[in-house]
Amino acid sequence: MSMLDIILDIGFFAAAIRLAVPLLLGTLSELVAERSGVLNLGIEGMMLAGALAGFATAHVTGSLWLGVLAALLLGALIGLLMALLVVILRLDQTVTGLGVTMAATGLVFFSYRLGFGESAVPPAITPFSTIPLPLLSDIPFVGPVLFNQYALTYIVYLLVPALAFFLFRTPAGLALRTVGENPKAAAGVGIDPIKMRILALMAAGALAGLAGAYLNLAAFGSFTFGIISGRGWICLALVVLGRWKPFACAGAALLFGAVDAFQLRLQTSGSVDLPYQLFLALPYVATLIVVIVNTRFAAAPAALMEPYDPEKR
């Protein structure tokens, strides 16, 4: 199989989307947090917690959708914890975010061992299956790529324009952006920056939890400790690449997903004789290059990482 054959395959594009969706959810999560002025380094931990909450709930109740709900709720709860630390107590966002990730990781490992023990055959669930959308999935090429996906993926399709609409067309979205740019200006026009940031972090947590749950509820069907393996950190770079805009972030996630799908196929095709680690590095290298090229045009929210203290002049 030549490289051209890989790219011209319908399966390649469908795989690119499957790989991109959890990254896109995580990227939108980080976008919401950063637009409010908070750098959420807890995202990696939130995704892992969401993955376990989704898997465990689905395993116990047998309902995948209850698993989705559990992931959303646990993510929002960790978001609230993060907000308590960085918004109310105004702790350093970098250190706190890393702390939240480490604490969540430890608790997830502990809870998993407690709940599932150590078995030779890891417990599994039957993950979501793909649902071909009537009519749309019959469109040549586009149909099988875009419209033969999981239900969660269709929700994500709607989430991107919905978030863009929210940010740029609604008063609440304008309030969120104002808080992220200049919380003092926001307070001066009657917006409560603290409330805004707490809500933003809870929403970000819910989205991150969903991103984690997607991985085992839709993609893998089982839980492993390495299930997130740095996807949260990738989302931090993808937000920069997507310039804090929902559609551009979708593009960034798709680009990463496509390069990832490409390297997977390149590895298995055996047409290029190189150590597999080099293939694995390909998406990261691609992201790095695009971020470097793109950074000069990107501008982070002006108040990112700046705690808001109402009594401070």
Place this chain on the structure above:
Amino acid sequence: MADDTPLLALTGITKRFGEVVANRDVDFTLRPGEVVGLLGENGAGKTTLMNIAFGLYRPDAGTIAVAGKAASIGSTADAIALGIGMVHQHTHVVARHSVLENLMAGLAGRHGLIDRAAALARLAEIAAAYGLGLDPDQLVGDLAVGEKQRLDIIRALFRKARILILDEPTSVLTPQETEGLFSAIRALKADGVGVVYISHKLNEVRAITDRVVVMRRGAVVADAVNDGTLTNAGLAVLMCGHEPERITRTPHQTGAARLELAGLRLGKATQPIDLKVHGGEIVGIAGVSGNGQVRFAETIAGVQMAADGTILIDGKPTSAGSPRRMQQAGLAYIPEDRLGAGLVGALPVSDNMVLSRFGASPFAHFGWLDRKAMAAFAERQIASYDIRPPDAKLPIGLLSGGNQQKAIVARELALKPKVLIIAQPTRGLDVTAIAFVHRELMRLRAEGCAILLISDDLDEIFQLSDRIAVMYESAIVCAMQVEQATVAGIGLAMNGGAIEVPA
């Protein structure tokens, strides 16, 4: 006045910040169509009082009534709902949003969407009623300082403010912009809006207000109708409790050129600067902030590289782009951002006192710091410059702005400079500290130092300078003897207008 119910009545307001009492049992009223001047030195509690009225702070004691009804103002949202608007000294705007986005932020919108059409209509309405207009789609970051302030005022009116609090509104404006602000205030007044005008520019307060309230150390010390009998001197005595010292300049013979800028260009696209500052001469650089003053000062001080041109001290060319070598050539630099660029806040006063020369004798020997020599030097400087509290071990960030400035002045003057660059020397200082800094500058002038004084405060420029130059878009657009300069003429040049210099 027909309606005598006060728009705003603050009664018995007390506010403490830790040990400090910022407001002590303060009463304050504002009636419809009235402009009340709120005067006081820095730290007198003017801004604190108005921040309480605007819901930014909660008072420890006291009551607030708006239009005769008792009001509980727990947040700015409450204050806005009650028709109170506040324009801060430093504008609070979002630079990367458009004018319209800034105006619409915090508004409820319609059917859950932001209502652009209604906002445009309201903007046009305000422009027609008060002569306050702006381009709705312009990026706020591109606006001039005066326009940003106008945006703040429009934003308050947008929310139907009947009480408008202006905190030192003219500190960044040119004389022409100030006149524009005054005509807007008169239109608001005619419309029944009450305006609180916080300022320490006494001439302006006497010109625009109906009544003047003076605060000192957190309490109201005077509340007087502005019936034309108020004088600057009388108000100043009320503000600081004693006759303030005013430093005056006596003309004297200046020497040879000590600092010479030849074809100095700050950026690749800016005009070259040619300027000479002579021994015993103070050249004041006037200009609207943001016209390259910081870059100008830093370029001469060697902090930044010039795009082109040379800097000569006593006729000798200097090597640009090295603060240390400029210092060795005899230049001292006192930057406007004291804590950011002039001092290390967490280090003690003694270390800050030798910050520019701790590497060599007498403060270091063979690479080892001589702590004793540093402490002795600091003690001497603290005593002779009356720096308070007199504790060399205290982190300098804990000192007041005035004492921090004294410390920098002490440090830089100990170098016995041939040339001094000093930017915004009295920004944020109270009357006593201002007199101290001005006196030191005069002493240095008498000793033959060449002084480049960069200031936003036109009064200060006129008071101290032998010559005045105007900086506009990173270039010097005109320079003249102070005797030939007028406030109106300099103000025009600050806005980029042409100026006629009498031959």
